[in-house]
Amino acid sequence: MAVERLVVVGGDAAGMSAASQARRLKGPAELEIVAFERGHFTSYSACGIPYWVGGEVGGRDELIARTPEEHRARGIDLRTRTEVVELDVAGRRVRSRDLESGAESWTGYDKLVLATGARPVRPKLPGIGAHGVHGVQSLDDGQRLVDDLERTRGRRAVVAGAGYIGVEMAEALVNRGFEVTVLHRGPQPMSTLDPDMGGLVHSAMNAMGIVTVADADVAKILTDEEGRARAVATADGREYPADVVVLGIGVEPRTALARAAGLPLGESGGLLTDLSMRVRGHEDIWAGGDCVEVLDLVAGRTRHIPLGTHANKHGQVIGSNAGGGYATFPGVVGTAVSKVCDLEIARTGLREKDAREAGLRYVTAAIRSTNTAGYYPGAREMTVKMLAERRTGRLLGVQIVGGAGSAKRVDIAAVALTAGMTVEQVVSLDLGYAPPFSPVWDPVLVAARKAVSAVRSAGV
Amino acid sequence: MAVERLVVVGGDAAGMSAASQARRLKGPAELEIVAFERGHFTSYSACGIPYWVGGEVGGRDELIARTPEEHRARGIDLRTRTEVVELDVAGRRVRSRDLESGAESWTGYDKLVLATGARPVRPKLPGIGAHGVHGVQSLDDGQRLVDDLERTRGRRAVVAGAGYIGVEMAEALVNRGFEVTVLHRGPQPMSTLDPDMGGLVHSAMNAMGIVTVADADVAKILTDEEGRARAVATADGREYPADVVVLGIGVEPRTALARAAGLPLGESGGLLTDLSMRVRGHEDIWAGGDCVEVLDLVAGRTRHIPLGTHANKHGQVIGSNAGGGYATFPGVVGTAVSKVCDLEIARTGLREKDAREAGLRYVTAAIRSTNTAGYYPGAREMTVKMLAERRTGRLLGVQIVGGAGSAKRVDIAAVALTAGMTVEQVVSLDLGYAPPFSPVWDPVLVAARKAVSAVRSAGV
Known part of the structure; x- marks a missing residue:
């Protein structure tokens, strides 16, 4: 029997759970597994980043469930710092680029898993690319932020957005000794709750010394002569001094690759899958984690709900199916x-x-x-x-x-x-x-x- | 329209919840409510007694959700220290005795609620009635125990039984400065769990300095010349010195009254009701709380599961039905x-x-x-x-x-x-x-x- 090749794009929760589960079901004699990851790290808890930033978790490595070396030891051909830049569905192959050398090559697949994750929303505002402006989606992001916090002498932080990430990062920055201002849209922080419930969170944040600014529409990041963020300006003309800026505005599915290849995307830009996490209409391509939309069983529609717990389950389901077993992900209720x-x-x-x-x-x-x-x-x-x-x-x-x-x-x-x-x-x-x-x-x-x-x- | 009379026997969770809910639905012009309670207290949290004994809860009164005076102010004719000693179902009346004066009288009812609770199992062993031997089922029991603990100079306690009450009382007595020995049947404490899980509890109890004795069959309580407990003897002839003995062997439904009246009882001696908490076969008699058996939905049979949370729900259901509304208690799953x-x-x-x-x-x-x-x-x-x-x-x-x-x-x-x-x-x-x-x-x-x-x- 010919050895099949499973290619996995993305080396965090969904991708590496899928790879590991497929490996459990099929050994290297039956299934070759190649996994590509842009960053340095695999299988980490992005949800743990605020607690690392805040100093409650000792260090970055504690957030890593399984290192690249551990994956390789289990028979997965894992290529870190390697980005997949093109997907050729008809040709059943992906083109990847070594981010160190710039070298590119094509890799064929029999089965493909897309687990490209999400990226922080970065509205196209003046100064948004300045030094000192941070997203916190990947462990590489987290490392850049921690390094910056250690270097910077200033103690003023502005967090844009007050969803889960914004609120958790605000607390982390307070724990790290920063004066924190949170700029958020709408009347209350925590817009994942109704405003009456968000009001309770508002009070608690204020009680711990966090300044919250309602109905704040971030217009630009002001920079100093060295190109580093020095303040955040809102649409009403107010300026909030900042030695560091954290973007907690939300994330969006990282699906440019899939979009270019013509795979089906939902309203959020997330990939659409069937109940076995197979990309709709594609027999041998699965997708899971923060790059897909999931079925919201209560709302009766698909939504983009990026959460590590879903990503892990997706990976498990995908790995079972890609490994010749059978599993489904019935959907979520929005917990x-x-x-x-x-x-x-x-x-x-x-x-x-x-x-x-x-x-x-x-x-x-x-x-x-x-x-x-x-x-x-x-x-x-x-x-x-x-x-x-x-x-x-x-x-x-x-x-x-x-x-x-x-x-x-x-x-x-x-x-x-x-x-x-x-x-x-x-x-x-x-x-x-x-x-x-x-x-x-x-x-x-x-x-x-x-x-x-x-x-x-x-x-x- | 004639005023109907609802008689409630038992003034704790089930009884007084029933009375209160019925009163919410019907005012005194429509429904007279008479409630009898043997003890001094009403509507208290018996589950809180270990925390009061252990000193975590400041005092007895904190465990009382609603005092007799508060019930009376809401239009309930509550008679404390008054025990119902006979139920005449054919004559639709109960005979009660004033425990202070000894005076007895009959009270007629249109609707009756039996909420007589449970009592600690007291096996008929030599010395079981001695001073210093305590059950902890009612607030009056708790008061007697607390008074005794304050008076006694000795610091050795033996707890018979290692179910919820036994384990919680053991911890409470440790918190109060006693050396505690727990005698229990079977291989592990917490027989409400499988033995493998009970073993984890065993280790934790030992770690806090509690001595546990497995397969211990209490045979008698040894007393001193003043008739006070001084040790507990097990069937194998060993003696465990005790300045105070707490019975946590379990409780049984207090249904002598119902049994004498010919009401239907289950294997445990608990009253059997339908899904509206009506005593089976009796149109105008309801029963709830620790004196009934409840339907275990997983086991597919009725059981005696005395828990305050069920008692409160029973009371709510009974009060709704007795007050002319409609509610049911579908059963439990054994949580x-x-x-x-x-x-x-x-x-x-x-x-x-x-x-x-x-x-x-x-x-x-x-x-x-x-x-x-x-x-x-x-x-x-x-x-x-x-x-x-x-x-x-x-x-x-x-x-x-x-x-x-x-x-x-x-x-x-x-x-x-x-x-x-x-x-x-x-x-x-x-x-x-x-x-x-x-x-x-x-x-x-x-x-x-x-x-x-x-x-x-x-x-x-």
Whole structure:
């Protein structure tokens, strides 16, 4: 039997999980695996970068789950600092460039995995390319930022954007001794939450000394004579002095290669796949991780949701299929958790905005409770907001902000959303109770009770 | 319209939740509510007693959610220190005794709620009634124990039993400065877990200085000349000196009243109800809380599972129905959480023993992971054991022991059990991920992956 060749483009979570899983299923005698990675590193936790920057994680290498050498030792022909610059679908081959030497060559494939990830949004603004302006998407990005923070004498940082990355980077920079200003669009930080819930995050950020500026539209980066960022100017003419600027505006799928090759892309520019993570219409090309759109099971559409946990699952599924097995990725419900200082932040399912966009009518219920029995020492506030569909009472989404135990509580709702439960069914769930862990009515259940009332009051 | 009378027997979680909910739905002009309670207190958290004994909760009153006076102010005719001693179902009346004066009287009812709770198992052993031997089921029990601990000069405590109550009381007594020995049946403490998981609890208890004695069969309590406990003797003739003895052997439904009245009881002695919490075959009698058996949805049978969280839900359902509304309690999946020191302990669904008793064939999978990303500071071990049905792969149960975040993670499985998910479906769940809260593959998902393999290997 001829040896097949699997080519993997991108050496982080999705790509190397796929390569590793395929290798588990098929040995080198059956399957040759070649993986290309632009950067220096493989299989790292990009989500851990804020904690490395903030000094909670000792060093870069702790974020690396598996080094290039370890992958090679497992029979994967991994080529780092090598960028794939062209995909020839008809010819079943990719053209790659050695980023050190500039040398290029073509590599043929029988099976292809695209795991090219995402890149930070860099709006085309004056000065956006200046020294001192950083994205934090890859470990190479993180290393450049850490090096810069160590060199720079100034102590003023501006973070553009207040989504997960922006908020986590703001905290990290505070922990590193910077004065931090966060410029964000909209009325509240954390626009992945509804504004009423984002307001709670706002207060917590201010309490830790972070300045937040609402409705801020970044217009340009002002630079000094050496071409280094010195301030961020917003559209209303205000200037925010900055010795370092971190872009947390969001990321976009890195799919120029796929686009040029004519592969199907969604509205976000992410690749579109079937349930086995195969690129739609292409028998032998799979794609996963931050370069694809995933099916949002609650909204009933695909979305770009770049998260390491999805990327790892995609890789596992792709590797199983490319290795001759069978697996699927059924979709997501939109779960995400984070924290700022000791305030935990979580969401799953739809925000109000998402529900409207999905064409759903809904009611909301928000409640305040505590993370433990109220009398238990150290009890902290927990706020839970729930969305339910009008008429049917189907659970549509949950947002939680509060003390310890708030973030992962959202998993209860994530499972209930997956199962299509109504809020009435949620009320009856048999959740763990003991005074150190929950009030006798878990806050999620209290929110569900209120949502049941809201559904009834709203009628049909 | 004539005023109906609702009589409630038992003034803790189930009874007073029922009374309060009925009062919300119907005012005093429509419904008279009379509630009888043997003790001094109402609506308290019995689950909080170990934390009060251990000194973490400041005082008894913090455990009381609503005092008798507060209930009375809401239009409930609450009679404390008054025990119902006879139920006349045909005559629709109860006979009660004032425990202070001894006076008795009959009270008629249109609707009746039985919420008589549970009582600590007190095997008929020599000395079991001695001074210094304590159950910890009611707030009155807790008060007697706390008073005794304050008076007694000795510092040696023996806890009989190592279920939730035994383990929590052992920790409480250590926190209070006692030398604690726990005598338990079987090979490991925490028999609510499989022995392999109980072994982890065993180690943690020993590490905090608690002596545990396996396969210990308590035979008698030895007393001094004043009739006070001085040691516990086991069947094998060993003696364990004790200045105070706490019974954590378990509790049994307090249903002598119901039994005498001919109401239907299950194998445990708990009352049997329908899904609206009505006593089977009795139109106008409801029962809830620790005196009933609940439907275990996974095992497919009723069981006695005395937990405050169920009692509160029962009360809510009963009050809705007795107040002219409609609600049901569909059953439980067997979720319970606890902790010993900073080791969290959780279970839901079936243990191996339960699965065998239920006639199910199963496979198991156990994994070790961490409660946060492995590189995140303070990462702690988490062990997850999963049971899945052979052939179908249906999730049957999960047990978790580990650091912070272990206990409430069991809720993921509790919801999945309720939804009847397979372990393959569990693998695809969209759970919250960020480095401070989880590895990129949540430990529950890792266990599910292993369980999927186990199901496949086991074949049909």
